[in-house]
Amino acid sequence: MNYAIKTLRDYVVQRYFNDAKTFYLLVDTRYRVIAWEGPGDHYGLDGLNSGDDLGEKLPFLTGLDQDTQPFTRLEFVETPSGAAAHLQIAYLKSGWGMVFMNATQEREDLQRHHQKVNERTLSCLKQESLLHEAQRSQRILQERVDELKQTNRSCTGFVEQIAHELRTPLMSLLDSAKQARAIGLAVCEQESLHQHLRSVDRGSNYLITLVDNLLDQSRIEKGQLYMNPGVWHLQEILECLDEIFRPVVGTREISLSWWVDAGVPEILHMDGMRLRQILFNLIGNAVKYTIEGSITVGVEWKDNRLSFSVADTGVGMDKATLEKLFQPFRQGPGNGNARLGAGLGLFISREIAHAMGGALEISSRLSQGTQASFHVEAPPRLSRTEGRTAGQPDSCILIRDDDESIFF
Amino acid sequence: MTMLARKICMIGDFAVGKTSLIARYAHNQFSEKYQASIGVKIDTKELRLASGDAVKLVLWDIAGTDELNSVGQNYLKGAAGYILVVDGTRLATFGTAISLQKEVERRLGPTPFTLILNKLDLSNQWALNADAVQALQARGWQLTHCSAKKGNGVEQAFQLLGERMVIGVRP
Ligand SMILES: Nc1nc2c(ncn2[C@@H]2O[C@H](COP(=O)(O)OP(=O)(O)O)[C@@H](O)[C@H]2O)c(=O)[nH]1
Numbered sequence: 271m272n273y274a275i276k277t278l279r280d281y282v283v284q285r286y287f288n289d290a291k292t293f294y295l296l297v298d299t300r301y302r303v304i305a306w307e308g309p310g311d312h313y314g315l316d317g318l319n320s321g322d323d324l325g326e327k328l329p330f331l332t333g334l335d336q337d338t339q340p341f342t343r344l345e346f347v348e349t350p351s352g353a354a355a356h357l358q359i360a361y362l363k364s365g366w367g368m369v370f371m372n373a374t375q376e377r378e379d380l381q382r383h384h385q386k387v388n389e390r391t392l393s394c395l396k397q398e399s400l401l402h403e404a405q406r407s408q409r410i411l412q413e414r415v416d417e418l419k420q421t422n423r424s425c426t427g428f429v430e431q432i433a434h435e436l437r438t439p440l441m442s443l444l445d446s447a448k449q450a451r452a453i454g455l456a457v458c459e460q461e462s463l464h465q466h467l468r469s470v471d472r473g474s475n476y477l478i479t480l481v482d483n484l485l486d487q488s489r490i491e492k493g494q495l496y497m498n499p500g501v502w503h504l505q506e507i508l509e510c511l512d513e514i515f516r517p518v519v520g521t522r523e524i525s526l527s528w529w530v531d532a533g534v535p536e537i538l539h540m541d542g543m544r545l546r547q548i549l550f551n552l553i554g555n556a557v558k559y560t561i562e563g564s565i566t567v568g569v570e571w572k573d574n575r576l577s578f579s580v581a582d583t584g585v586g587m588d589k590a591t592l593e594k595l596f597q598p599f600r601q602g603p604g605n606g607n608a609r610l611g612a613g614l615g616l617f618i619s620r621e622i623a624h625a626m627g628g629a630l631e632i633s634s635r636l637s638q639g640t641q642a643s644f645h646v647e648a649p650p651r652l653s654r655t656e657g658r659t660a661g662q663p664d665s666c667i668l669i670r671d672d673d674e675s676i677f678f
Numbered sequence: 679m680t681m682l683a684r685k686i687c688m689i690g691d692f693a694v695g696k697t698s699l700i701a702r703y704a705h706n707q708f709s710e711k712y713q714a715s716i717g718v719k720i721d722t723k724e725l726r727l728a729s730g731d732a733v734k735l736v737l738w739d740i741a742g743t744d745e746l747n748s749v750g751q752n753y754l755k756g757a758a759g760y761i762l763v764v765d766g767t768r769l770a771t772f773g774t775a776i777s778l779q780k781e782v783e784r785r786l787g788p789t790p791f792t793l794i795l796n797k798l799d800l801s802n803q804w805a806l807n808a809d810a811v812q813a814l815q816a817r818g819w820q821l822t823h824c825s826a827k828k829g830n831g832v833e834q835a836f837q838l839l840g841e842r843m844v845i846g847v848r849p
Pocket residue numbers: 690691692693694695696697698699709710711712713714715742796797798799800824825826827828
């Protein structure tokens with residue numbers, strides 16, 4: 271015999287049919303035993319006597335008399351003993367003839383198979399519904415985010431509008447204070463008047479910086495922080511900053527030094543105002559958080575890239591503070607000095623560095639100082655005549671005060 | 679005199695709770711563990727009708743599939759009624775029940791049936807929309823919300839079908 275056929279025969283016949291336990295049973299139309307033969311005990315049908323009522327034990331016959339076909343085959347019927355049987359049922363004139371064939375092993379194998387398949391299907395369905403659930407949550411979240419963005423946009427618009435409206439009266443206030451001071455200086459020696467005027471001056475300066483920061487912040491949010499590049503003498507920018515900060519550090523035990531690499535071109539094409547704004551912010555911070563020691567500004571230039579480092583020996587900050595440093599409206603260390611708007615400075619500086627084709631980063635260690643580094647794209651220019659930008663000022667107007675207290 | 683006996687088949691997709699509904703109804707039991715059914719298992723339960731008469735329900739728990747093959751069809755022979763079972767947390771089982779109903783009716787002719795929306799206890803995962811359910815009710819289908827796990831609705835559903843089957847059978 272062919273080996274494969276033999277295997278098949280051995281497997282199927284041995285597993286399912288060798289143990290057929292065929293049992294024959296005849297009952298009358300009212301389910302009373304007429305005759306039987308075979309291992310009835312296997313099906314829970316043992317100890318039979320002629321005339322026994324099997325109505326309870328053969329419930330599958332219920333309703334079959336309605337059927338018009340003479341034979342019915344029922345597979346995998348559970349019998350009173352719990353064994354499974356394939357049943358061949360004949361509807362005879364005198365009643366019912368039944369042949370039971372053992373299907374217990376077959377049912378067990380099939381059961382195992384279906385169990386596996388069905389469980390797998392159910393778990394796939396479960397996963398699918400979890401996925402749907404997750405997608406639904408995500409949609410809801412997205413809607414919420416969109417709503418918040420919308421709210422944020424209208425807030426930004428509102429802040430921007432207010433900032434614009436504040437700026438003009440503030441500027442004229444500042445201007446008036448300056449004039450009053452100039453006149454007062456000439457005609458009046460009274461120190462208290464000067465002090466009052468100085469504090470008006472100081473206050474309006476602070477407010478203008480704040481308003482300008484808010485305006486920058488809303489430009490950034492709207493993606494409208496545009497650069498205005500022109501031709502600039504770097505030296506002039508640095509001198510202007512030195513002029514601003516020199517008197518401030520002069521009152522304390524701080525040295526402010528500039529290290530400009532010899533390779534830095536004299537004239538560069540960039541937005542000098544914005545560059546000055548970054549440096550002003552960084553040096554301002556260094557001054558603010560350094561009580562004694564040094565502040566060193568280093569400048570290098572290579573491959574059209576102008577790099578700065580502003581290092582101080584100040585209070586420094588821990589990792590947690592460092593991580594939150596670039597969030598708008600967050601303050602650096604020393605919350606006692608916290609002022610709204612000042613917290614925007616670093617965030618705006620970094621955005622400006624990005625907009626100028628560069629990057630800005632800050633490293634710091636508590637009690638050891640802070641180092642801010644950034645670079646911007648700045649190709650060299652031979653002379654200023656190549657194009658002078660209309661908005662470029664002649665003098666140092668970035669900061670309108672010589673009072674150190676704005677840094678505190 | 680022997681009691682009137684009526685055969686009822688449980689029809690529906692796999693794992694909708696056919697076996698569990700019978701276990702709850704006939705034995706007041708429930709198991710969380712899923713055990714795939716093979717072939718058929720028959721239980722009986724005596725039902726007292728509103729008229730006061732008793733009827734023996736012969737409950738056929740038929741292994742669930744989404745269609746009836748020729749072997750499956752034999753299980754239906756002589757059924758006086760059937761229960762379509764839907765798993766309320768699986769929308770697809772609703773469609774299966776509707777298509778199975780057509781097949782069963784083609785096989786048996788017009789026969790009393792009722793539909794069980796099972797797993798009511800899992801209402802937070804409920805997948806059936808009310809419109810689909812109402813559309814069936816509009817077609818005259820009897821629907822019962824049940825939980826084989828908690829037991830609610832089960833007795834009523836069988837009672838409902840029992841009454842329907844016997845009407846017209848007895849004077
Ligand atoms: N939560 C809950 N689970 C149920 C309910 N009915 C059945 N189940 C579970 O659903 C699975 C399938 O039930 P089963 O009766 O075997 O379904 P069948 O394949 O239609 O016979 C099992 O794990 C049951 O425990 C119910 O009403 N509520």
